[in-house]
Amino acid sequence: xxxxxxxxxxxxxxxxxxxxxxxxxxxxxxxxxxxxxxxxxxxxxxxxxxxxxxxxxxxxxxxxxxxxxxxxxxxxxxxxxxxxxxxxxxxxxxxxxxxxxxxxxxxxxxxxxxxxxxxxxxxxxxxxxxxxxxxxxxxxxxxxxxxxxxxxxxxxxxxxxxxxxxxxxxxxxxxxxxxxxxxxxxxx
Numbered sequence: 001x002x003x004x005x006x007x008x009x010x011x012x013x014x015x016x017x018x019x020x021x022x023x024x025x026x027x028x029x030x031x032x033x034x035x036x037x038x039x040x041x042x043x044x045x046x047x048x049x050x051x052x053x054x055x056x057x058x059x060x061x062x063x064x065x066x067x068x069x070x071x072x073x074x075x076x077x078x079x080x081x082x083x084x085x086x087x088x089x090x091x092x093x094x095x096x097x098x099x100x101x102x103x104x105x106x107x108x109x110x111x112x113x114x115x116x117x118x119x120x121x122x123x124x125x126x127x128x129x130x131x132x133x134x135x136x137x138x139x140x141x142x143x144x145x146x147x148x149x150x151x152x153x154x155x156x157x158x159x160x161x162x163x164x165x166x167x168x169x170x171x172x173x174x175x176x177x178x179x180x181x182x183x184x185x186x187x188x
Contacts, residue, residue, distance in 0.1 A: 016115035087117045096124055103130050126138040127162055128168070141165060153187035 025117035084089075090113035097106035110127045117123065124147030131140035144165045151157040169177035 002099070070168060081120070083120060084117055087113045087120060087123070090116070091122060094130075098130055098133070103134060106130055119150050119159045121147040121154065121161065123147075124150060125157070125164060128161075128164055132164070132168050132171060135171070137168055140168045141172075144168060153188040159185050162188070 043107065090109045092186060094106040094109035094113070097103075106129060107127070110123055110130070113120070113123050114127075124143050127174050128140045128143035131137075131143060134140075143163050147161045148158060148165075151161060166178045166181035168183065169175075169181055
């Protein structure tokens with residue numbers, strides 16, 4: 001420990017007070033933009049979509065200052081996520097095979113897509129839909145619910161998944177659960 005004596009004592013106290021003031025003031029609410037460093041299409045993608053600006057008037061205005069609007073970015077809900085081209089191709093193949101009734105081949109494509117993009121909710125949506133068409137209600141609902149966990153912030157996908165869950169529950173004879181899922185879908 002350093003001992004401070006004499007006139008340096010006041011300099012030390014002043015420097016400590018200035019240092020603590022700087023720690024308390026923080027960044028003034030500024031949040032640096034977050035970038036996704038994974039390269040897609042040869043460039044760096046922004047992790048957060050561009051936000052619309054909202055004009056906020058200051059709450060307290062002193063007489064000597066004139067009121068000036070401040071532009072504050074507001075995050076918008078994500079409506080779609082960028083996908084890997086290989087995943088898009090596998091999902092298209094799976095969808096085409098599902099329409100043709102080749103459920104086993106469609107599931108095979110979805111498994112491959114899941115290995116590439118394990119957090120893509122579209123994969124879980126299509127997989128749950130295949131299980132629904134096969135009449136495997138419990139597995140269909142579990143896959144759709146897992147998709148809702150992956151789709152946090154994507155309101156369009158959340159609505160689609162909850163509507164699918166409503167169809168699954170309806171097909172399983174759970175009309176109360178289906179109504180609950182439909183009301184949940186309307187929240188998005």
